[in-house]
Amino acid sequence: MKSLIITKLGGSAITNKHIPFFAKKDVLKNVARDISILMEQYKFIIVHGGGSYGHFIVKKNKLKKKGYANPLVISEINQAMLTLSNIISATFLEKGIPLFTLHTPSILSLEGKKLKMHLRPIEYALNSNLMPMLSGNIVLDKEKNRYAIISGDVIMKLLAKILKPKLAIFGLNVDGLIDPKSGKVIRQIKWQETLKFTNLIMKTQAPDITGGMKFKLLQAAKIAQLGIEVRIGNITKERGLYNLVAGKGIFTKIT
Numbered sequence: 365m366k367s368l369i370i371t372k373l374g375g376s377a378i379t380n381k382h383i384p385f386f387a388k389k390d391v392l393k394n395v396a397r398d399i400s401i402l403m404e405q406y407k408f409i410i411v412h413g414g415g416s417y418g419h420f421i422v423k424k425n426k427l428k429k430k431g432y433a434n435p436l437v438i439s440e441i442n443q444a445m446l447t448l449s450n451i452i453s454a455t456f457l458e459k460g461i462p463l464f465t466l467h468t469p470s471i472l473s474l475e476g477k478k479l480k481m482h483l484r485p486i487e488y489a490l491n492s493n494l495m496p497m498l499s500g501n502i503v504l505d506k507e508k509n510r511y512a513i514i515s516g517d518v519i520m521k522l523l524a525k526i527l528k529p530k531l532a533i534f535g536l537n538v539d540g541l542i543d544p545k546s547g548k549v550i551r552q553i554k555w556q557e558t559l560k561f562t563n564l565i566m567k568t569q570a571p572d573i574t575g576g577m578k579f580k581l582l583q584a585a586k587i588a589q590l591g592i593e594v595r596i597g598n599i600t601k602e603r604g605l606y607n608l609v610a611g612k613g614i615f616t617k618i619t
């Protein structure tokens with residue numbers, strides 16, 4: 365039986381955050397090539413971030429992380445995220461990967477504070493040798509017009525909790541968590557120390573609506589707390605994702 369790896373394709377890695385609706389096709393092609401090799405050995409679930417698609421619309425409309433929104437804005441965010449999902453899935457398909465986009469707002473719902481995930485479509489996709497892909501997106505609440513923007517990082521945590529993968533990978537456009545004093549990548553963190561490290565996070569990593577690097581690190585710590593190793597590293601480099609899975613090169617490991 366192939367072990368399961370959950371992989372987040374960070375918005376900063378796969379899009380140019382400064383240019384609205386700009387997907388980095390070269391990065392996506394590299395990632396797809398790595399996965400097409402790795403999938404002989406592992407099963408994957410892909411989660412992608414919003415980058416210059418979802419986050420652009422959120423900023424344009426000055427939306428909060430949760431609250432009440434105009435249906436047109438909700439629709440626009442969803443549309444932007446589906447556009448990015450489609451670009452990823454077309455690129456993966458070209459490399460022979462049977463990616464299967466599962467629409468986040470159809471799989472997740474909010475019941476007040478409780479976030480509910482409908483797991484069967486994910487399990488059935490895995491059983492059918494499809495590679496499920498979810499993304500950060502807007503999720504609807506049972507209360508009328510209420511929404512929350514759910515980060516892909518939260519979806520990673522939910523998936524880890526339920527499916528207990530062998531590895532959780534957070535792919536970024538930097539080599540890992542950088543110690544601002546030395547400028548070097550912090551190679552290993554114990555989940556218990558994460559709070560200490562969140563305060564070290566570089567100011568250059570401007571937080572977005574879903575919390576940026578600090579929030580990501582906290583979700584990663586919750587995954588590591590389950591006994592699942594987390595690796596945070598650069599997927600914009602040639603063989604970046606491949607090396608992260610193989611444990612080669614520089615990255616931050618959270619255990």
Ligand code: IP8
Nearest residue numbers: 413414418500515516574
């Ligand atoms: O980039 C955010 O997902 P993230 C999704 O994984 C939206 O935090 C809609 C901005």
